Amino acid sequence: MPGRTSSFPLMVATLFTFLAAAAFANESAQKPNILIIVADDLGYADLGFQGGKDIPTPHIDSIAAGGARFTNGYVSGPYCSPARAGLLTARYQQRFGHEFNPGGEGGGGGGNGIGLPLSETTIANRLKEAGYVTGLVGKWHLGAGPKHHPQQRGFDEFFGFLGGAHTYFDKQEASMLRGTTKVAEPEYLTDAFGREAVSFIDRHQKQPFFLYLAFNAVHTPMEANNDRLARFSSISSKSRQTYAAMLSAMDDSVGKVLAALKNARLEENTVIFFISDNGGPTMQGTTINASSNAPLRGSKRTTLEGGIRVPFLIHWKGHIPAGTVYENPVIQLDIQPTALAAAGISVKTDWKFDGVNLLPYITGKSTEQPHDTLYWRLGEQNAIRQGDWKLVQYDRTADNDSSRNVTAPKLYNLKDDIGESRDLAATHPEKVAELEKQWKAWSKELANPLWGGSRRAANNQK
Numbered sequence: 001m002p003g004r005t006s007s008f009p010l011m012v013a014t015l016f017t018f019l020a021a022a023a024f025a026n027e028s029a030q031k032p033n034i035l036i037i038v039a040d041d042l043g044y045a046d047l048g049f050q051g052g053k054d055i056p057t058p059h060i061d062s063i064a065a066g067g068a069r070f071t072n073g074y075v076s077g078p079y080c081s082p083a084r085a086g087l088l089t090a091r092y093q094q095r096f097g098h099e100f101n102p103g104g105e106g107g108g109g110g111g112n113g114i115g116l117p118l119s120e121t122t123i124a125n126r127l128k129e130a131g132y133v134t135g136l137v138g139k140w141h142l143g144a145g146p147k148h149h150p151q152q153r154g155f156d157e158f159f160g161f162l163g164g165a166h167t168y169f170d171k172q173e174a175s176m177l178r179g180t181t182k183v184a185e186p187e188y189l190t191d192a193f194g195r196e197a198v199s200f201i202d203r204h205q206k207q208p209f210f211l212y213l214a215f216n217a218v219h220t221p222m223e224a225n226n227d228r229l230a231r232f233s234s235i236s237s238k239s240r241q242t243y244a245a246m247l248s249a250m251d252d253s254v255g256k257v258l259a260a261l262k263n264a265r266l267e268e269n270t271v272i273f274f275i276s277d278n279g280g281p282t283m284q285g286t287t288i289n290a291s292s293n294a295p296l297r298g299s300k301r302t303t304l305e306g307g308i309r310v311p312f313l314i315h316w317k318g319h320i321p322a323g324t325v326y327e328n329p330v331i332q333l334d335i336q337p338t339a340l341a342a343a344g345i346s347v348k349t350d351w352k353f354d355g356v357n358l359l360p361y362i363t364g365k366s367t368e369q370p371h372d373t374l375y376w377r378l379g380e381q382n383a384i385r386q387g388d389w390k391l392v393q394y395d396r397t398a399d400n401d402s403s404r405n406v407t408a409p410k411l412y413n414l415k416d417d418i419g420e421s422r423d424l425a426a427t428h429p430e431k432v433a434e435l436e437k438q439w440k441a442w443s444k445e446l447a448n449p450l451w452g453g454s455r456r457a458a459n460n461q462k
């Protein structure tokens with residue numbers, strides 16, 4: 001019967017159409033995973049894609065090669081905790097008084113009751129509300145007390161430590177936390193964080209996940225294991241050799257995480273961010289880790305480029321063209337709005353974000369600048385960047401001056417002078433006045449610092 005013979009292919013075709021539609025619906029309903037990888041105190045010059053030669057970083061380099069690299073990527077503070085507070089809130093951290101590192105918690109946390117103010121909502125809160133499973137592996141540094149614990153700030157899972165720094169060999173101390181339970185960690189810490197990140201991805205590959213992988217590498221203490229030290233036996237400086245081994249360990253762990261995503265076929269459904277929380281500590285007054293910020297001047301703790309301009313990447317296979325190089329200034333405050341946009345979450349105006357969604361800019365849909373102006377304040381130090389101009393007052397120890405006061409306002413044109421070596425303030429007084437006025441208007445919007453540092457000095461600037 002003709003009707004029958006013709007109906008079978010029709011049924012098959014209909015079935016295939018149905019299955020294809022269902023598969024598409026499933027795919028489009030699956031929100032992209034968000035992975036934020038943070039390095040700690042990384043030197044600007046030390047990764048392969050940044051021009052580094054002596055320390056191979058093939059896995060981090062592959063994120064750059066496969067995605068977008070920012071050549072003017074900044075963080076909103078030259079210290080660990082403030083930069084992380086800005087990262088997780090998408091707001092200048094000085095708006096809520098988180099201008100300085102929370103004192104007394106640097107070594108592991110005594111729970112002195114201070115941390116990321118409870119008024120603030122984190123990216124983990126928002127993604128969790130949108131149905132994501134959320135995890136932090138690594139360093140927190142946003143409060144060590146019970147109220148500030150990561151699992152009170154939007155994270156379903158936590159493995160790591162609460163303070164600002166930690167030894168890499170934890171065999172006897174049982175000072176890692178899984179949730180709120182102390183556990184002993186037999187592995188070298190950077191390897192342990194890689195292992196835990198892979199485990200998180202493996203366990204949650206069937207649902208949208210947000211993983212914040214916050215390494216303490218390459219922050220002090222300078223500790224590496226022997227097999228990695230052996231990789232760098234040709235480096236004559238012992239401290240640089242140790243730094244190289246520590247960075248190589250982080251790259252190994254990043255490689256394992258990328259392999260886990262690939263094995264789970266999640267490469268096209270995962271947005272990966274990579275950034276350092278601040279510049280390398282190369283200067284007196286910081287605990288130096290043998291990093292290099294060349295060709296930038298300054299260090300962690302300063303508002304010179306060496307403190308605030310960092311390696312910064314976004315990777316989203318199939319959505320961001322491989323090998324994209326984006327030159328306009330961007331900042332770590334942009335990470336949350338970009339992640340939320342990828343996840344299809346609308347940003348509400350009352351969230352008062354300072355960051356913006358970078359996707360239209362890096363894909364060429366918008367040719368505008370993401371930011372007209374970027375601002376910094378750390379006590380008496382300050383900076384403002386507008387176009388290629390930067391006006392800055394920085395800690396005088398950067399000029400080997402024994403006084404701890406800041407310099408007079410100095411004006412640099414970063415297009416021709418990335419190393420901030422030619423002060424143009426005297427020849428461009430009108431530009432100095434204009435930028436000073438704008439910076440002061442921004443500073444007036446900020447809160448008084450809740451703790452630490454030159455609180456009075458910051459207040460005096462208002």
Ligand SMILES: [Ca+2]
Pocket residue numbers: 040041079080219277278
């Ligand atoms: Ca840091």
